[in-house]
Amino acid sequence: xxxxxxxxxxxxxxxxxxxxxxxxxxxxxxxxxxxxxxxxxxxxxxxxxxxxxxxxxxxxxxxxxxxxxxxxxxxxxxxxxxxxxxxxxxxxxxxxxxxxxxxxxxxxxxxxxxxxxxxxxxxxxxxxxxxxxxxxxxxxxxxxxxxxxxx
Amino acid sequence: xxxxxxxxxxxxxxxxxxxxxxxxxxxxxxxxxxxxxxxxxxxxxxxxxxxxxxxxxxxxxxxxxxxxxxxxxxxxxxxxxxxxxxxxxxxxxxxxxxxxxxxxxxxxxxxxxxxxxxxxxxxxxxxxxxxxxxxxxxxxxxxxxxxxxxxxxxxxxxxxxxxxxxxxxxxxxxxxxxxxxxxxxxxxxxxxxxxxxxxxxxxxxxxxxxxxxxxxxxxxxxxxxxxxxxxxxxxxxxxxxxxxxxxxxxxxxxxxxxxxxxxxxxxxxxxxxxxxxxxxxxxxxxxxxxxxxxxxxxxxxxxxxxxxxxxxxxxxxxxxxxxxxxxxxxxxxxxxxxxxxxxxxxxxxxxxxxxxxxxxxxxxxxxxxxxxxxxxxxxxxxxxxxxxxxxxxxxxxxxxxxxxxxxxxxxxxxxxxxxxxxxxxxxxxxxxxxxxxxxxxxxxxxxxxxxxxxxxxxxxxxxxxxxxxxxxxxxxxxxxxxxxxxxxxxxxxxxxxxxxxxxxxxxxxxxxxxxxxxxxxxxxxxxxxxxxxxxxxx
Numbered sequence: 001x002x003x004x005x006x007x008x009x010x011x012x013x014x015x016x017x018x019x020x021x022x023x024x025x026x027x028x029x030x031x032x033x034x035x036x037x038x039x040x041x042x043x044x045x046x047x048x049x050x051x052x053x054x055x056x057x058x059x060x061x062x063x064x065x066x067x068x069x070x071x072x073x074x075x076x077x078x079x080x081x082x083x084x085x086x087x088x089x090x091x092x093x094x095x096x097x098x099x100x101x102x103x104x105x106x107x108x109x110x111x112x113x114x115x116x117x118x119x120x121x122x123x124x125x126x127x128x129x130x131x132x133x134x135x136x137x138x139x140x141x142x143x144x145x146x147x148x149x150x151x
Numbered sequence: 152x153x154x155x156x157x158x159x160x161x162x163x164x165x166x167x168x169x170x171x172x173x174x175x176x177x178x179x180x181x182x183x184x185x186x187x188x189x190x191x192x193x194x195x196x197x198x199x200x201x202x203x204x205x206x207x208x209x210x211x212x213x214x215x216x217x218x219x220x221x222x223x224x225x226x227x228x229x230x231x232x233x234x235x236x237x238x239x240x241x242x243x244x245x246x247x248x249x250x251x252x253x254x255x256x257x258x259x260x261x262x263x264x265x266x267x268x269x270x271x272x273x274x275x276x277x278x279x280x281x282x283x284x285x286x287x288x289x290x291x292x293x294x295x296x297x298x299x300x301x302x303x304x305x306x307x308x309x310x311x312x313x314x315x316x317x318x319x320x321x322x323x324x325x326x327x328x329x330x331x332x333x334x335x336x337x338x339x340x341x342x343x344x345x346x347x348x349x350x351x352x353x354x355x356x357x358x359x360x361x362x363x364x365x366x367x368x369x370x371x372x373x374x375x376x377x378x379x380x381x382x383x384x385x386x387x388x389x390x391x392x393x394x395x396x397x398x399x400x401x402x403x404x405x406x407x408x409x410x411x412x413x414x415x416x417x418x419x420x421x422x423x424x425x426x427x428x429x430x431x432x433x434x435x436x437x438x439x440x441x442x443x444x445x446x447x448x449x450x451x452x453x454x455x456x457x458x459x460x461x462x463x464x465x466x467x468x469x470x471x472x473x474x475x476x477x478x479x480x481x482x483x484x485x486x487x488x489x490x491x492x493x494x495x496x497x498x499x500x501x502x503x504x505x506x507x508x509x510x511x512x513x514x515x516x517x518x519x520x521x522x523x524x525x526x527x528x529x530x531x532x533x534x535x536x537x538x539x540x541x542x543x544x545x546x547x548x549x550x551x552x553x554x555x556x557x558x559x560x561x562x563x564x565x566x567x568x569x570x571x572x573x574x575x576x577x578x579x580x581x582x583x584x585x586x587x588x589x590x591x592x593x594x595x596x597x598x599x600x601x602x603x604x605x606x607x608x609x610x611x612x613x614x615x616x617x618x619x620x621x622x623x624x625x626x627x628x629x630x631x632x633x634x635x636x637x638x639x640x641x642x643x644x645x646x647x648x649x650x651x652x653x654x655x656x657x658x659x660x661x662x663x664x665x666x667x668x669x670x671x672x673x674x675x676x677x678x679x680x681x682x683x684x685x686x687x688x689x
Contacts, residue, residue, distance in 0.1 A: 023346055027529045036534055079530060097522055097529060105432070105515040106205045114541055116478070118419030122202040122364035126479035131317025131325070133299070138329040139336065145303040145491045149261040150268050151279055 011056055012045060016063045018071045020044065023063070026075070026082045027100050036113045039104045047103040057100060058092055065089075161185045166392050166408060166435065169247015170666050171673035172426030173379065174290065178677035180382035182684070187418065189390040189408055192226040192244030195372055200362035207358060208515040215361040217251050218617050219243070226389070228569035230430065232457040232619075233597050235580035237461050239619040240429055241445045245388060245497075246372035248428065251360050252666060253483025254341040254368050255507060256296055259668045261306065262493060263552075263661035270494045270499050273554050276658045277630050277639035278675070280306070286671035286678070293378075294369040294670070295347045298339035304489040310564070312347060315340045316355070319475040320545045321389075321485045324508045327604025331679040333490040338486035338507070339668070341369035348374075355480045356461070357513065362456055376687070390416075394439040395448055395649065401647045403448075408459035409571040422680075422687070429459065429622030429654045433561045434576045436626070445597050449626070449643040449651075456562055458555035458624040460660040463582060464615045465549040465590045467597035469606025470540055477511025477542050484672035487509060491596060492662055502552040504662045506597060523609065533606040539608075547601060549593030551586055552662035555624050571612055582614065590614060621665050626655035640683075641676035644682065647688040652676050 012020065021040035030038035048056050062085070067073075070081055086093040104110055108118035117124060162184035165172045174189050187578055201210035212221075217240040221228040224243070240624060244250040266273050284306070290296075291311055298310030307573035314337035317325065321337070332647035342353050342363075366373050372469040389411035394419065398404040405419035425432045433456040435510045439448035447455050488506040489551025493496070512520060521527025527536040559580045567575035594611045601609050632644035637656050643649040652673040654665055661668070680687060 028533050030532055031534050051209070075531075082530075088600045098519060101515055101522070102206070102209050103511075105208070105518055113515065114514060114538065116542075118205075120202060120204050121207060121356040121358075122200075122354070125356060125365075126476075128316050128318040128355050128476055128480045129322070131319075131322045133317075133330060133337070135322065135325045136299075136336070138332075139334055140301070140303065140336070142303075142332065146260055146305055147262040147269070149265040149279065149435055151281065 010045070011062070012060065015068070016060060019066050021061045022071045022078060023066070023082065024100055026078050027097065029075075037107070037109050039100050042103050042107055044100060044103050048099060052099055053079055055095055059096065062089065062096065102106055157167065159417070160405065160419035160421055161187045162420070163187070163422045163424060164189065164418060165424045165426055166406060167426035167428070167431065167653070168245045168371070168430065169370055169426065170249050171373035171669050172247070172424070174293070174673040175424055175426060175652050175677045176384045177293070177375040177379040177382070179676050180384050181624065182681060183383065186384045187420075188384060189392055189406065189418070190386060190388050191391040194245045195250055195362065196256070197362070197364050200355045200364040201303070202358060202361070202364045206363065208513045211358065211361045211516070213324075215251065217242070217360060225570060228565055228573070229573055231564045231567050231577040235578040236582055236614060236616065237355050237463065237580060237619040238617045239576075239578060239622065240617055241428060241430070241622070245376060245386065246370040246452050246649050249370035249666065250333065250362055250372065252620065253360050254296070254481065255664045256341040256667045257338045257505070257663040258305070258339070258671070259661040259663060260304070260492065263659060266502065266659050270501050272314060273659045274629070277628060279308050283668070283671040283675055286674040287667065289674055290667065290670045294341045294374050295343040295350065296339055296341055296369070296614045297344040299337045302336040302383045303390060304334060304336065304492070310339055310558060312344050313343060314338070315353070315481055315484050317486060318480050318510070319473070320477055320480075320510050321508060322496070323471065323475060323549070323604050324545055324600065328488055329598045330603040331600060333488055333600065335486050335488045338484045338487050339667070340481060342481055343369065343486060345365050353481065356481055357478055357480060357510070359481050359483060362410045368401055370625070376477070389667065391569070391571055392433065392435055393571070397441050397443065397448070397646075401443055401646065404648050413571060422650065424650045424652055425654045429625045430561050430576045430578070430680050431653055432653055432655045433625040434563065434574070437563050438574060443643070449636055449645045449649055451573075451645050452633055452636055454627060454634070456625050457557050458627055459559040459561055459580060459622070460553040460555055460624040460657065461580070461619045462515055462553055462621045462662065463551045463586045463590055463661060464618040465594045465597070465611065465613050466546060466549075466610060466615055467549070467594055467601055467611040468544050468546045469601035469604065470608040471543050471545065471606055474542050475511070475545060477544050478513045480510055482510050483507070492595070493620055498583045498592055502554065502585075502589070502662065504549050504589055504593045506549040506593070506600070507550055509548055511542065511546070514541060517541045526610070545604070545606070547567065547597035549590065549597055550662060551589045551593060553660050554583065555627070555659060556583060599607040621654065621660065623654040623657040623660045623665060626651050627658050628656040629658065640679040650676060650680070
């Protein structure tokens with residue numbers, strides 16, 4: 001069992017790892033212009049080991065449930081296989097989406113690609129426009145005011 | 152000041168260190184009485200707030216979730232929402248709900264205190280806006296409130312700090328309101344826009360509702376509490392109160408609580424002040440049964456736990472062609488509209504709502520919420536759909552006035568208990584026909600203003616489930632002991648040394664975020680207590 005493991009603490013076999021990369025690249029493919037990486041480029045396993053270790057066994061079972069041909073199929077066939085998976089295992093699939101998106105949208109390369117600052121918001125902060133308060137002139141020009149109440 | 156000995160009665164025992172408990176503690180501190188506050192949660196450490204890490208959005212779904220049933224910290228208590236379309240959300244810790252609130256900080260309107268006289272529904276409050284006006288101002292200064300004077304929908308007031316930046320989101324929606332000729336105004340926000348009282352100004356981090364790492368959001372752990380403690384108030388954390396105890400003369404004489412180790416303790420007190428919100432306070436009082444009060448303490452009216460009011464919230468989101476930098480800046484504080492706040496029976500309902508403009512979500516939440524709604528698919532179309540929404544949205548929250556109804560209740564769950572074995576709160580709540588019509592009207596108007604502002608896609612949710620922030624009305628105030636739980640200054644009709652200062656005592660809810668009014672009310676009650684110290688129990 002688990003032949004092909006590269007490191008002793010890496011929980012996937014080579015086949016499982018290959019399937020995972022392909023699966024993630026179906027969920028979030030690299031953009032055609034190369035601007036955005038595919039989710040398969042990111043290390044979901046390291047993230048799960050650090051943040052959501054309980055999901056690993058379910059993920060491995062899910063990968064084992066995919067056909068052996070899955071990594072060598074063309075994109076359309078892989079896409080259809082994942083659609084079937086999403087219908088057959090909706091709870092598991094939803095958790096996979098959650099974890100895949102979590103690791104993807106923390107990636108500095110991804111955040112750079114969507115023109116958002118990478119890293120923790122604090123203490124960096126953000127700059128926003130103050131806004132044009134002269135727009136209130138229209139409000140002040142109306143006779144509306146608060147409703148008076150008895151004492 | 153030395154810690155009080157449990158066997159010695161303290162002068163004032165406050166239960167709960169949130170919005171109202173902090174204000175009362177601070178106000179009473181100048182009496183130099185021995186004041187102790189018991190809080191079931193911990194002090195917060197700003198360095199542990201999510202915006203210190205790259206996983207700031209993920210933590211909003213776990214340890215910083217607004218729903219205690221999801222968050223499940225050991226300092227939380229469970230709440231049974233099975234019989235309610237709206238889930239209670241809160242936070243338990245020093246600062247209470249202000250730790251995770253959006254800090255949107257409007258006051259109730261003068262008309263909100265007199266709905267029976269004006270509109271023939273519910274009841275009038277025994278006090279008025281004018282009664283609370285000086286306490287609103289005092290609270291604005293203590294909390295550090297930002298806003299813009301001159302809103303014609305309020306009597307004159309002057310927020311101590313300039314308003315939060317509207318940003319492109321606010322400007323865009325303001326132009327929509329102007330096209331329609333509808334009222335709008337920059338929101339009053341409990342977020343400091345300039346250095347204030349030793350705190351530094353807002354950095355526009357975005358997710359105020361997971362705690363403010365900068366300390367610019369005015370939660371009471373960093374506003375009232377440091378001052379109250381310097382003035383001699385003792386705040387004990389990890390103390391979960393089970394019940395209030397009674398002396399033979401029918402007066403409260405203290406509370407039984409569990410400390411962090413689960414040890415049962417009895418703290419004696421001359422005066423007990425409840426400040427645990429509209430769910431926590433009736434929960435403890437209902438659990439304080441005795442032969443004199445078999446249905447719960449201070450419940451001779453039978454109204455304790457009844458008339459629960461939330462603010463039902465609808466939500467409309469617009470997608471714009473232009474980038475609006477939506478994920479930057481205080482998420483819940485931007486501008487608001489009172490165009491439909493007051494009663495106009497031609498709309499088909501009584502009372503009204505405010506429209507609160509909110510900014511957009513961060514990248515992860517944009518993606519995961521878009522997946523849930525079907526707007527951002529996984530697969531080859533993911534990037535295009537994501538980029539269409541991220542930083543391109545503005546939203547309108549429709550926050551409706553909820554009228555008091557006896558069948559909307561907080562009771563003790565017969566089975567569910569917290570980690571100390573105290574019965575959990577059970578919520579029974581039904582959305583009224585009036586609220587349903589108001590929500591529908593609000594969604595229609597929200598979609599109208601988003602369209603006027605130029606939104607190219609609009610989607611709406613007619614009732615948000617996890618939006619039970621505002622917990623009101625379950626121990627209402629009034630002059631008549633048969634129709635109210637506390638008198639016009641928060642003292643129990645039944646137990647003369649028991650006070651309630653939180654949102655429980657609201658008679659009606661208004662259609663606005665209530666924290667400003669809750670705190671003004673707490674300051675008013677504390678001030679009235681001080682003025683009546685010589686004959687407090689008469």
